[in-house]
Amino acid sequence: MEIKEIFEIWSRNANDDEDLITELASMTEDEIYEGFYRELKFGTAGLRGIIGAGTNRMNIYTVRKATQGLADFLNQKYEKPSVAIAYDSRIKADLFAREAARVLAANGVKAYLARELQPTPVVSFAVRELKTSAGIMVTASHNPAKYNGYKCYGSDGCQMTDVNADAVYAEIQKVDYFNGDIKLTDFDQALENGMIEWIGEDLYESYLTKVMEQQINPGICIDSGLKVVYTPLNGAGNKLVRKVLDRIGVKDIVVVPEQELPDGNFTTCPYPNPEIKEALELGLKLSEKENADLLLATDPDSDRVGIAVKTENGYRLMTGNETGIMLMNYILSCRKEAGNLPKDPVAVKTVVTSKLIDRICAAFDCELKVVLTGFKYIGEQILLLEQKNEEKRYVFGFEESYGYLAGTYVRDKDAVVASMLICEMAAYYRQKGKSLDEVMTSIYQEYGYYLNHTESFEFEGAAGMKKMAEIMDSLRASHPAEISGYAVEEFADYLESYTKDVVTGQTSTIHLPKSNVLSYSLSGGGAVIVRPSGTEPKIKVYITAVGTSQKDAEAISEKMLRSVKAIMGI
Numbered sequence: 073m074e075i076k077e078i079f080e081i082w083s084r085n086a087n088d089d090e091d092l093i094t095e096l097a098s099m100t101e102d103e104i105y106e107g108f109y110r111e112l113k114f115g116t117a118g119l120r121g122i123i124g125a126g127t128n129r130m131n132i133y134t135v136r137k138a139t140q141g142l143a144d145f146l147n148q149k150y151e152k153p154s155v156a157i158a159y160d161s162r163i164k165a166d167l168f169a170r171e172a173a174r175v176l177a178a179n180g181v182k183a184y185l186a187r188e189l190q191p192t193p194v195v196s197f198a199v200r201e202l203k204t205s206a207g208i209m210v211t212a213s214h215n216p217a218k219y220n221g222y223k224c225y226g227s228d229g230c231q232m233t234d235v236n237a238d239a240v241y242a243e244i245q246k247v248d249y250f251n252g253d254i255k256l257t258d259f260d261q262a263l264e265n266g267m268i269e270w271i272g273e274d275l276y277e278s279y280l281t282k283v284m285e286q287q288i289n290p291g292i293c294i295d296s297g298l299k300v301v302y303t304p305l306n307g308a309g310n311k312l313v314r315k316v317l318d319r320i321g322v323k324d325i326v327v328v329p330e331q332e333l334p335d336g337n338f339t340t341c342p343y344p345n346p347e348i349k350e351a352l353e354l355g356l357k358l359s360e361k362e363n364a365d366l367l368l369a370t371d372p373d374s375d376r377v378g379i380a381v382k383t384e385n386g387y388r389l390m391t392g393n394e395t396g397i398m399l400m401n402y403i404l405s406c407r408k409e410a411g412n413l414p415k416d417p418v419a420v421k422t423v424v425t426s427k428l429i430d431r432i433c434a435a436f437d438c439e440l441k442v443v444l445t446g447f448k449y450i451g452e453q454i455l456l457l458e459q460k461n462e463e464k465r466y467v468f469g470f471e472e473s474y475g476y477l478a479g480t481y482v483r484d485k486d487a488v489v490a491s492m493l494i495c496e497m498a499a500y501y502r503q504k505g506k507s508l509d510e511v512m513t514s515i516y517q518e519y520g521y522y523l524n525h526t527e528s529f530e531f532e533g534a535a536g537m538k539k540m541a542e543i544m545d546s547l548r549a550s551h552p553a554e555i556s557g558y559a560v561e562e563f564a565d566y567l568e569s570y571t572k573d574v575v576t577g578q579t580s581t582i583h584l585p586k587s588n589v590l591s592y593s594l595s596g597g598g599a600v601i602v603r604p605s606g607t608e609p610k611i612k613v614y615i616t617a618v619g620t621s622q623k624d625a626e627a628i629s630e631k632m633l634r635s636v637k638a639i640m641g642i
Contacts, residue, residue, distance in 0.1 A: 075108045078127065082108075085250040086125065089132050095125040109534055114138055114241040116232055116448060120212055120221035120608075123163055130164075130212075130220040132171050133249050138222055139172045140254045141244030142206065143179035145236075150205045156198035156271070158186040159210035160308040160373040161334035162220045165189070168210045170259055172222075177267035178255035181205075186271050189308040189334055191374035192223070193486035196451075197279045198271060200229040200482070211373040214345035215608065217338045230451035230483035234585060276312070282481035283316055283489045288406045289500055294321035296499035301364040302491075303328035303355040305344040306335035307372030313491050322495050326362050328354050338372075346371055346378025346474055347526075349389055356380060356387055366498050366508070370487040375447075376474040377487040379494055381508040388509050393426040393524045395494065396470035398511055400429055402497045403468050403478065404436040413467070418457065420450045420469035423566075423589065424601050424614040428515075428522040438467065444566065444587045445603065447475050451483030472524060472614070516622075523617045523625035527633060529642055530610045540604050540611055543640050547590050547602060556628075556635035558594035565590055598628065600636055611640075 083096050099107065107126025112119045112134055119138055121130045146153035155176055159165035166189070173183035184202055186194070192209050199207040207225030215221075224232040224240070232240070247253045262268040300317065302325055304310040310332060317325055330340045331354060338344045341351040346369040349356075359367045359380065367380040367387065379395055380387040390398075400419060407413040417438040421429050422445045433440040443449035450469040457463045463480045470476040475485030478493060501511050516522075531540045551563045553574075564571040566589035569582045589603040597618040604611050615632050619625030 075105060078108050079104050081250065082125065082133075086131075086133060092125045092131055099125065106533055114141070114237065114244055116234055116237045116446070118208075118221060118223040118232070120215070120219060122218050123220050127249075130168070130222070132167065135168045135171050135222060136175050136254045136256070137247050137249055138244055139175040139208075140179070140247045142208075142224065142240050143176055143181050143255075144243040144246075145240045146181055146205050147179060152182070153180075153205040154182040154184065154202070156184045156195055156202055156204045156207045157210075158190040158192075158195045158198070158208075158271075160189050160192070161306055161336050162210065162212055162372065163217065163336035165210045165220060165336070168220065168222065169208070172208055172210070173268045174256050174259055174262065175254060177262035178257035180267075182266070183262075183268045184271050185268055190276075191308045191312060191370075191486070191488055193375055193482045193484050193488060194276065194279055194312075196225055196229040196482040196484040197282070198275060199225050199227065201275055201278060203227075206232070209373065213373055214343070214347070214371040214376065216343050217336060225484075228451075228455055228483060230455060231446070231448035233448070233452075279481075280312065280316055280319070282479065283486075283492060284319060285481075286479040286489050286493065287320065287496060288403055288493065289496060291321065292496055292503065293499045296321070296502055297324075298322060298366070298495060298499045298502060299324045299326075299362065299364045300366050300368060300495060301326050301328065301355055301359045301362055302368045303331045303352070304370050304374065305341055305346070305351060305372060306331050306333065306338055307344065307370065307374055308334075309370035309374030309487055309491075312488050313368070313370060313374065316488055316492050317495055320492055320496065322499075326358060326364070328358055330354055344372050346376055347392065352378065352380060352389070359387055365502065366495065368491050368494065370491065371474075374487045375485045377476070377490045377494070378474050379508075381498075383507065383509040390508070390512065391524060392470075392472045392474035393428070394512050395474070396421075396472070396476060397426060397428055397432065397515060398508065399470070399476060399478075399490070399493055399497065400468055401432050401515060402500070403493075404432065404438055406500070407467070408436060414465050416465055417467045418453070418465045419467055420453045422446070422449070422471040423591070424526075424603075425470065425472045426522055426524050427597075427599070427616060428519055431519045432515075444584055445471065445589065447471060447477070447485045448483075449585075450477065454480050454483060472526065521619050521621055521625045523619065523622070523629050525615045525617070525629045525633065527613045527615070528605075528610045529613070529640075530608075532609055536609050540609070543611060543642075544588060544590070544602070544604060547640070551590070551592065552639050555592060555594060555600055555639070556631040558596050558598055558632070560592045561595055562593035563591070564593075598632065600632065602636075602640075613640075
């Protein structure tokens with residue numbers, strides 16, 4: 073069907089949202105093309121897109137269609153399916169969550185719905201606690217305000233697997249937007265007959281109890297003198313993060329007032345991503361004013377957390393790798409000292425996460441599992457341990473993009489438990505006369521200076537998607553012999569599932585799910601990894617530079633980035 077024809081069908085039938093009616097009446101040809109040239113793809117990350125009119129946009133119709141497909145899938149697989157649903161502060165997130173509940177209820181699938189915005193890990197917990205068949209989280213994580221999304225979880229509380237996501241997508245493709253394929257029920261009526269049920273406060277208390285159980289040094293924060301500035305970046309972390317910090321004894325906490333309450337427009341931080349310094353500017357200013365020891369910033373759906381720590385010269389923004397490195401070292405060292413480190417401990421990291429973790433785990437005889445990018449693969453490793461009744465071996469998992477998880481009560485990254493452990497860690501080292509800045513420096517001095525830098529290159533629209541594909545195809549067809557003077561010693565293609573030793577020419581099979589990732593291991597211990605984002609229109613480049621000092625590593629990293637950009641033609 074032609075784009076213009078699809079647009080006209082929407083113009084006649086999309087009458088349930090006044091915002092869409094207005095938008096459809098005023099769209100230009102370019103806007104029509106961008107809105108309708110494709111349908112949002114449903115994958116393991118669910119849906120994600122710009123809010124607005126069209127098949128390539130997030131709106132009540134794309135949400136209804138996706139939910140109808142999910143309901144059809146669940147009804148085929150389960151006798152009495154049910155789904156846990158929550159949402160964050162995104163524009164129309166509460167509306168999309170209610171629409172999803174209406175569709176599920178109309179299809180005989182019970183929906184447990186959060187009354188107010190909640191962190192993403194709460195959905196994972198709710199799936200496991202309520203024993204539902206699936207979970208839905210309406211969020212676009214840390215994307216700009218114009219985005220929203222729809223993330224799906226399986227019955228284990230982990231993000232939906234590739235196999236199940238493909239099966240759901242196949243059902244979605246059978247559904248027409250406007251010919252009656254999508255079943256809907258009245259929301260209030262569904263509440264009355266029990267097909268929609270509000271999630272009770274007891275579940276959130278159970279969740280916080282599990283978070284509290286992950287403490288390494290209980291009571292260490294009481295009377296520690298630790299002063300914290302916290303910003304939820306106008307998102308979902310405000311209540312639960314503050315509750316858990318209060319319960320562990322962090323009483324001196326100041327919240328950034330402009331970013332405390334939910335605001336889907338993110339007016340003070342257009343890109344609400346704790347990885348980006350601009351999003352933390354207000355928090356840093358308040359930290360200076362309050363003379364805080366630590367700044368915590370959780371993203372809108374509170375599954376990621378970024379920190380800045382006090383130094384002699386202001387505040388140091390820690391990278392996701394550095395925070396994870398410190399947490400891993402803290403957990404392993406303290407549990408070993410306390411004698412409660414499990415036998416044969418297991419930690420998990422993603423392929424793009426710092427190689428320094430390998431050295432720390434080796435020092436504590438901790439098995440380190442390396443998985444593909446995406447926290448679902450870390451959750452999968454917990455499930456595999458659980459199936460062998462060995463989940464107690466799991467001690468920590470993290471990815472460089474500011475996602476951390478201690479404990480097995482959820483199967484996704486959790487900024488609530490990470491915030492708790494970061495504060496506990498800061499209080500522990502404060503008691504020993506050390507700042508987190510000094511702790512990180514000492515780790516580098518012990519293991520070597522590993523500088524990890526991530527660079528993102530954005531490609532908006534249809535032309536951008538084509539350009540991204542061309543770049544990846546070109547790199548795959550002919551990999552470079554060297555990058556900034558460092559020889560490529562090993563090349564790995566995770567889509568074609570092979571690794572090649574460039575020196576010997578020998579190849580070996582990669583036993584991981586296929587993923588569009590290219591990796592280059594370099595002489596001198598450095599590395600470059602290139603992959604398109606699974607949720608955003610961008611290519612990410614991960615650079616590992618190993619130097620004798622920070623200055624040396626920074627110079628090497630900058631040189632490597634220039635070389636990579638030239639190879640990619642950017």
